[in-house]
Amino acid sequence: MSDKEWRTHNPPGNKRVVVTKELPGRRWLEILTRAGCKVEISTSTDILSIEEIEAAIGDRCDGAIGQLTEDWADKLFTALKAAGGKVYSNYAVGYNNVDVDAATNQGIPVGNTPGVLTETTAEMTIALTFATARRVVEADRFMRSGQFKGWLPTLFLGELLWHKTVGVIGAGRIGATFARMMVEGHKMNVIYYDIRQNKALENYVAAYGQFLKSRGERPVSCGRAESVEEVLGEADVVSLHPVLDEITHHLINRERLALMKEHAILVNTSRGPVIDEAALIAHCKEHPYFRAGLDVFEDEPEMKPGLKELDNVVIVPHIASATIWTREGMATLAASNVAAILRGYPVWRGGDISPFLGDEPPKAAPSIVNAKELGIQVFRK
Numbered sequence: 001m002s003d004k005e006w007r008t009h010n011p012p013g014n015k016r017v018v019v020t021k022e023l024p025g026r027r028w029l030e031i032l033t034r035a036g037c038k039v040e041i042s043t044s045t046d047i048l049s050i051e052e053i054e055a056a057i058g059d060r061c062d063g064a065i066g067q068l069t070e071d072w073a074d075k076l077f078t079a080l081k082a083a084g085g086k087v088y089s090n091y092a093v094g095y096n097n098v099d100v101d102a103a104t105n106q107g108i109p110v111g112n113t114p115g116v117l118t119e120t121t122a123e124m125t126i127a128l129t130f131a132t133a134r135r136v137v138e139a140d141r142f143m144r145s146g147q148f149k150g151w152l153p154t155l156f157l158g159e160l161l162w163h164k165t166v167g168v169i170g171a172g173r174i175g176a177t178f179a180r181m182m183v184e185g186h187k188m189n190v191i192y193y194d195i196r197q198n199k200a201l202e203n204y205v206a207a208y209g210q211f212l213k214s215r216g217e218r219p220v221s222c223g224r225a226e227s228v229e230e231v232l233g234e235a236d237v238v239s240l241h242p243v244l245d246e247i248t249h250h251l252i253n254r255e256r257l258a259l260m261k262e263h264a265i266l267v268n269t270s271r272g273p274v275i276d277e278a279a280l281i282a283h284c285k286e287h288p289y290f291r292a293g294l295d296v297f298e299d300e301p302e303m304k305p306g307l308k309e310l311d312n313v314v315i316v317p318h319i320a321s322a323t324i325w326t327r328e329g330m331a332t333l334a335a336s337n338v339a340a341i342l343r344g345y346p347v348w349r350g351g352d353i354s355p356f357l358g359d360e361p362p363k364a365a366p367s368i369v370n371a372k373e374l375g376i377q378v379f380r381k
């Protein structure tokens, strides 16, 4: 074990599961306890190093739940395998911190936690959008510092988003949900870029547009752009939701920022390195009406020099998925992944994971990203 502090849950359990951070709620512990697991939990709020996790795995570890802040690659999967490990679950839907091929090479299934972050993350994306559009943080600072001397016609003028255009880059679950919320709540038109067409989103917005029209209101539209550039040039708000990989690293750079409107808003609740943060800082300095709302950072937890001094940027510490319901749901799914594999269960058939949150969860692992490669059977009723 590392010299950081750990606590043990269910000491009599005959399988050993290492969890590298305290997780919220109790249900996840009940799931692991019912599967006969003794659970060793790091109580440290520091990010554990690879060596500390390796030490915690030790020479006997059946499964592990890790964090997006940890580098789960060859070294840790080799250690896990050597300790008798049969499964790893990320406590996150994103798994860019996991070398899935390295896990597959060791025959270790990798779980993640989709389906419980969608609305929560979309809502935070909205919070950042409006915090920037209406300068909420600047105004809050102004009030607290006693500068408010009375109502003024020119005080903290921001942007009206009603009937403007929202751009989404990466129209998967979260991006599409955010788009729908902006359509329904603020009657915004949508332009999105994704390598896959999102027909469901397009149909939904078209039907909603018809509904508005039938009530004599201005309709809304949804179009798929042919390029990222097209979205950047047209949208008043651009929200980033791609998976982080070699292609999306620095997807938003100096040249692409230059294509955005003078009063545009850029929001990122995906992964920090999708934006070249130094380029964004320079752009925000040169364009005072441009605004950015950031939940994630390129060198998390650090920020590039100059970012925190900017008034036209709202920054929060990677909390887009931080609601009690979601974080407890993520714990339930991560524990269910581990417990199911240790019990020899198949993998869920995909899609709706809500049955795992109910009273009679399926006898399956909710989400194993390398299930196919490892030949794990798919759940059949």
Ligand code: DGY
Pocket (backbone or CB within 6 Å): 068, 091, 092, 093, 094, 095, 117, 270, 318, 319, 320, 321, 322
């Ligand atoms: C995830 O699960 O990938 C999120 O970034 C956590 O907030």
